[in-house]
Amino acid sequence: MKFREAIERIRQMMKKEFIQTLRDPHTRWLLFGPALIQMFIFGYAATMEIKHVSIAVLDQDNTQESRELLSHFAASRYFHIVKYVDRRDRLREGIDRGDFLLAVEIDSGFAQRLRNGQGASVQVIVDSSNSNTALVALGYLNEVGASFAHDYQIDLLQRIAPQLVDFVPQVTLQTRPWFNEGLLSEWYFVPGVLGNLMLILIMNLTAFAVVREREIGTLEQVMVTPIRRWEFILGKTVPFFLIGCFDATMLALIGTLWFGVPLRGHVAVLVLGVMIFLLAALGLGLLLSTLAVTQQQSMITAFFFTMPMTSLSGFGTPVSSMPLFFQRLSYFNPLRHVILILRSIFLKGVGLDVLWPNLLVMTCFALLTLIVSILRFRKSLE
Amino acid sequence: MSWTRVIAITRKEVLQIIRDPRSLLIILVIPLVQLFIFGYAVNLDVKHIPLCIYDRDGTQVSQDLLKHFQATDYFNIVHLSDNYKDVVSPIDHGVCTVAIVIPPQFSEDLRTGRANVQAILDASDSNSASIGEAYAQAIIQSYSGEVQIEWQQSHGLSAGAPNVSFEPRTWFNEDLESLADLVPGVVALVMAVVGAFLTSLTIAREWERGTMEQLISTPVGKLEIQIGKLFPYFVIGIADTAICAATAVWWFGVPFRGSWLVLFGCSMLFLVVVLSLGYFISVTAKSQLGACQMALLATFLPTFLLSGFIFPIDQMPLVVQWVSAVLPARYYVAILRNVFLKGSEIRFLAGDIVALALIAVALVVLATRSFEKRLG
Numbered sequence: 001m002k003f004r005e006a007i008e009r010i011r012q013m014m015k016k017e018f019i020q021t022l023r024d025p026h027t028r029w030l031l032f033g034p035a036l037i038q039m040f041i042f043g044y045a046a047t048m049e050i051k052h053v054s055i056a057v058l059d060q061d062n063t064q065e066s067r068e069l070l071s072h073f074a075a076s077r078y079f080h081i082v083k084y085v086d087r088r089d090r091l092r093e094g095i096d097r098g099d100f101l102l103a104v105e106i107d108s109g110f111a112q113r114l115r116n117g118q119g120a121s122v123q124v125i126v127d128s129s130n131s132n133t134a135l136v137a138l139g140y141l142n143e144v145g146a147s148f149a150h151d152y153q154i155d156l157l158q159r160i161a162p163q164l165v166d167f168v169p170q171v172t173l174q175t176r177p178w179f180n181e182g183l184l185s186e187w188y189f190v191p192g193v194l195g196n197l198m199l200i201l202i203m204n205l206t207a208f209a210v211v212r213e214r215e216i217g218t219l220e221q222v223m224v225t226p227i228r229r230w231e232f233i234l235g236k237t238v239p240f241f242l243i244g245c246f247d248a249t250m251l252a253l254i255g256t257l258w259f260g261v262p263l264r265g266h267v268a269v270l271v272l273g274v275m276i277f278l279l280a281a282l283g284l285g286l287l288l289s290t291l292a293v294t295q296q297q298s299m300i301t302a303f304f305f306t307m308p309m310t311s312l313s314g315f316g317t318p319v320s321s322m323p324l325f326f327q328r329l330s331y332f333n334p335l336r337h338v339i340l341i342l343r344s345i346f347l348k349g350v351g352l353d354v355l356w357p358n359l360l361v362m363t364c365f366a367l368l369t370l371i372v373s374i375l376r377f378r379k380s381l382e
Numbered sequence: 383m384s385w386t387r388v389i390a391i392t393r394k395e396v397l398q399i400i401r402d403p404r405s406l407l408i409i410l411v412i413p414l415v416q417l418f419i420f421g422y423a424v425n426l427d428v429k430h431i432p433l434c435i436y437d438r439d440g441t442q443v444s445q446d447l448l449k450h451f452q453a454t455d456y457f458n459i460v461h462l463s464d465n466y467k468d469v470v471s472p473i474d475h476g477v478c479t480v481a482i483v484i485p486p487q488f489s490e491d492l493r494t495g496r497a498n499v500q501a502i503l504d505a506s507d508s509n510s511a512s513i514g515e516a517y518a519q520a521i522i523q524s525y526s527g528e529v530q531i532e533w534q535q536s537h538g539l540s541a542g543a544p545n546v547s548f549e550p551r552t553w554f555n556e557d558l559e560s561l562a563d564l565v566p567g568v569v570a571l572v573m574a575v576v577g578a579f580l581t582s583l584t585i586a587r588e589w590e591r592g593t594m595e596q597l598i599s600t601p602v603g604k605l606e607i608q609i610g611k612l613f614p615y616f617v618i619g620i621a622d623t624a625i626c627a628a629t630a631v632w633w634f635g636v637p638f639r640g641s642w643l644v645l646f647g648c649s650m651l652f653l654v655v656v657l658s659l660g661y662f663i664s665v666t667a668k669s670q671l672g673a674c675q676m677a678l679l680a681t682f683l684p685t686f687l688l689s690g691f692i693f694p695i696d697q698m699p700l701v702v703q704w705v706s707a708v709l710p711a712r713y714y715v716a717i718l719r720n721v722f723l724k725g726s727e728i729r730f731l732a733g734d735i736v737a738l739a740l741i742a743v744a745l746v747v748l749a750t751r752s753f754e755k756r757l758g
Contacts, residue, residue, distance in 0.1 A: 030672055034679045045687050045702045048509040050694065096726045129723045131563050132426045133694050139516045146523040153530070161537075169492050169533050171447070171526040175515050177505035178473065188508040200678075208671045216591065295670040296583045300405045303575065304412060311419045316692065318510045320432050320458075320479070326423040340476065347506035350474050 009227045013235025017209065021239065031205075035197045035247055036254070042193040043259050047185040048316075050136040054100040056083040058091055063111035065152075069122070072148045073104070078140040091125060101127050102137055114152065179264075179347040187262075190255040191342035192315040197251065198274070199281050199335055200306055202244045206285025207298040209236055215294050233374060237282050244278040255346070264349030273345065273355070276362045277338040283369025284334075290376040309335050334365045387602045391610025395584070399614055409580070409618060413572040413626045420564045421634050426692070428513045434461040434478040436469045443489035447499070450525050451482065456517040469502065479504045480514040492529065562637065565630040566718030567691030569623055570711050573649065574681040576619050577656030578663065582677040584611050585664035585753070604753050612657045619653045620646070630722075639725025644717070651738050652714040656681060658745035665752045685711040713738040 022028055055073065059066050073079045082100050085091060091103040105123040113120040124141060128134035150170070157165050180187045213219035222232065252270070255261045263270070284305070292298035312319075312326060313335040319327055330336045337358040344350045352359075399406055433451065437444050451457050460478050463469045472478045483500040491497035501518050503511040588594040597607070627645065630636040660677055667673035687693060688702065689711035695703060706712050713734040720731055 026667070026672055027669070030675045034675055037679060038683055041683065041687055041702075045698050045706075046693055047697055048693065049512065049697065051697060054696075096724065097730055129563055129719050130690075130694055135427055136513070136516070139520060142520055143516075143523070146527065149527070164537065167495050169495060169497070169526070169529045171492065171497050171499060171522050171529065173499050173501055173519050173522040175501045175503060175518070177503040177508075177511055177515075180505035180508050180511070183505050183508045183512050185508050188506065204674070205671075208674075212590075212671070294402070294587075295674075296580070296587065297402060297405050299579065299583070299670075299674050300408050303579070304408050304415070307412070307416055308419055311416075311424050316509075317424050317426060318428060318431075318479070318507055320510075321425050321428050321430055322423050343506045344476065348474060348504075354475055 006228070006231055009225075010231050010235045010238075013222075013227060013232060014239050017236060017239045021205075021209075021243070031201075031243055032247055032250060035201060035251060038197055039190075039193055039251055039254055042189055043186050043255075046189045046193075046316075048132070049183075049185055050133050050140075051078065052080045053078055053102055053133070053137045053140065054080050054082045055102040055104055056085055056091055056094055056100045057081055058085050058088060058103070058105045060108045061106045061110040062108075065111035065114055066106045068152070069106065069110075069144075069148050070104075072144050072151075076140065076144050078137075079144070095125055095127050098127070101133065102141075186259045187347060188343075190259050190261050191346050192313075192339045194248065194251045194255065195277065195313075195335055195338040195342055196310060196315060198244060198248055198278060198338075199284075199309070200302075201247060202240055202278055202281040203285040203288065203306070204299070204302055205240050205243070206237060206282050207288040207292070207302055208295055209240070210286065210289035211292050211295050211298045214289075229377060230374065233286065233377065237286065240285075241278055241282060244281070245275070248274045248278070261346055263346055265345035266351055269351055269355065270342070270345045273338060273341040273359060273362075276359060276366060277334060277341075279366035280334040280338075280362050280369065283366050283373060286373035287369050287376070290373050309333055312336070313339055315339055331361065332365070334362050337362050383603065383605060387606045388610045388613075391602060391607055392613045395611055395614045399618075406618075409576055410622065410625060412575070413568065413622050414629060416568050416572065417561075417565070417626060417629050417634070420568060421561050426564070428510050429455055430458040431456060431480055431510060431514045431517070432460045432478040433457040434463060434469060434472050434481040435459055436463040436466070436481065436483045438486040439484045439488040441489040443492060444484045447484065447488075447522075447525055448482075450521050451518075454517070454521065457514075473502065473504050476504070479507060479510050480518065482518065561630075561634055562723060563719065564691070565626070565634075565636050566715050566722055567685075567689065568630075569626045569649075569718055570652070570689060570691065570715050571682070571685050572622050572626060573619050573652060573714075574656050574685045574711060576622055577615065577653055578660035578677045578681040579674065580618070581612060581615050581657050581660030582664040582667070582673040583670050584615075585661065586667050586670045586673040589668045590670055605750065608661060608750060608753065612661060615657060615660075616650075616653055619657070620649065623649045636722060638722055640721030644728065644731070645721050648714065648717045648721075648735065648738065651735075651742055652710060655710045655738070655742045655745055658742070658749040662745065662749040662752050665749070681711075684709045685715075688712065689715040691715055708741070710738055710741045713741075 021031070057070060057073075059070065070081070074081055079102075083090075083094065085094070088105065091105060094100050095103055103125040105125070107123065110120050110122070122145075126134045126137060154165060154168065157168065177183050210219075213222065227235075252263075256263050285302075288298050288301055288305075291301055312322070312330045313333055314330070315335070319330055319336065322330070341355050341358050344355060435448060435451070437448060452459060457480070461468075461472050463472070463481075469481045469483065473481060481502040483502065485491075485498060485500065488497050488499070499522060501515065503515055505511040585594075588597060602610075623646070627638070631638045659680060663676045663680060664673045667676055684706075685691065688695070688698075688706040688709055690706075691711075695706055695712065698706070716734045717731055717738070720726055720734075724730075
């Protein structure tokens, strides 16, 4: 009997919460609109790949060799020659203006030095105001140089010792990208975006829902009703949990159907992982709500936590490139675990046997935040 | 327009901010936290890629090649396997991102000409995978070159290999520090957040708490409300810019090559943009949750994603590039990069500054028109 009453109270609370959230079209839109837009923007805009590097060329040698080198640039799938200039200061000005990223300057005497068997060097100016792009471009540059040197050498051998050409030792690298054969960055980012959006949406919704009642003063009214604390919390959180499930399903469908991300693992493991993560996000939201009196405070505090959480989750940069201290710190970050779980299930198709430690950590995090916030909630009311 | 009334509104807003010292502190600390994360923890230059090695050849030659992988900073050998299953499992578990497999007849092949090495990449992280591929490629090429030179010498051919080397000079960010080019983005991000997030709540809060009615019943005009409300946040935004710039330059040693005048001038312009945007959102949303979500969508994300802060704009699909053309953050980040790293003459910045100014004017007009001093 008592249990039935409790269920009834929770039901009423949930009903109120649902009505409040779904009442006006504006808020309804907020539940999935921003998530949708972000998913699409991320899917299309977020790419770390550098596919085309624009270069300008100053060829002061103007020999067969120098033209041969330039044709290696033109043939490379990464470089795109946008300008041939005839004066050095044009290179400088173009880099300053940002017309091209890289300037190649072949001095006169290039071919002569090559023929003498001396090393021939080529001057290159790289705009490194974006250091990542610059680094990648430098890598491509070396590839072009190596392939040119190799071809030149084979040509040379062809003339002086044609019988040896077939025996020139050469090591080549065959690469096999597993799990994402086309190295598509959408496949890499989409699972991460899903985790990120869930965290921000659910954490903020939960925190705002409780704090709003406190700020407007309706929390006291709710508390004078016979509803108990845990019933209140349950009634508050279950609707957001359901909204989270709905949004996650929607985003996962967009990821697979629109962006073509394969789902190679088991759906059940995916659902389990997302649900545990949603609980962790709810717990975090509740915890924030006990720390804030106004919605502005809860928003600022949420932001204070989400920025480092996102940066240290391995979402955009791999955890293994971080210093050891931060790698260890990131074990406590539920976002890191859920992103790893999502990527592993979508792309790798691994199951519980590999992912159980991550699920365990998230479960502990969810339990801890939920328990602490329930305990703190009592205090913060008095 | 009465300045006394503007000052009165400002005073009320300042009091509200000061009474919540924790929030104020967090706002001033957020840029520092973000800078320290980018300075110490997150590095866009992928290094120490965890590597797994399976040497099926097991000769002096293959060991020689592997030494090249040991010697570099780019890879971190974390696992040595002795069977194929032992290669698959670390990749499945995410223990290593790249696995190098040397085939059994490697040294044999090399003696007679061409030899292959296989690299298996965990491309579920496509970024690290392609960077790892490039590093591995470079190592293999340099090894291949060395082997060729030795071979030529042993065959009595000219020892001087026709070697082409590039002498790169990196301009603007000589040490290729990712922090140096992230600082402009961090400044823009923080300003967008402080500007639009905080202001988006100011009007929405009055509606939600019902104090808007009181405000409307006073003789204060709508322009006075706008200026009075936004001024304190303008000051906070400038303070945040100063904190960011000072920490970046004096703590992290990021170069500063432009003029402080341009930095603060353009920062003020950008603040006007984000404050107006936040104000507009706040007037339209009327609830704090809605305002906060919309502000997130309108400022934080575009600044993070489409401004060229992390992801280079010229590599995006054309449609996305067009979208980014109307984003104020894009111009602001470009100006800041210039001010910090390039220090080029102001005429190179003119286009960006004009674009930012046009957006500012448009948004101020939009914000001013949106607010009606009326209930309902």
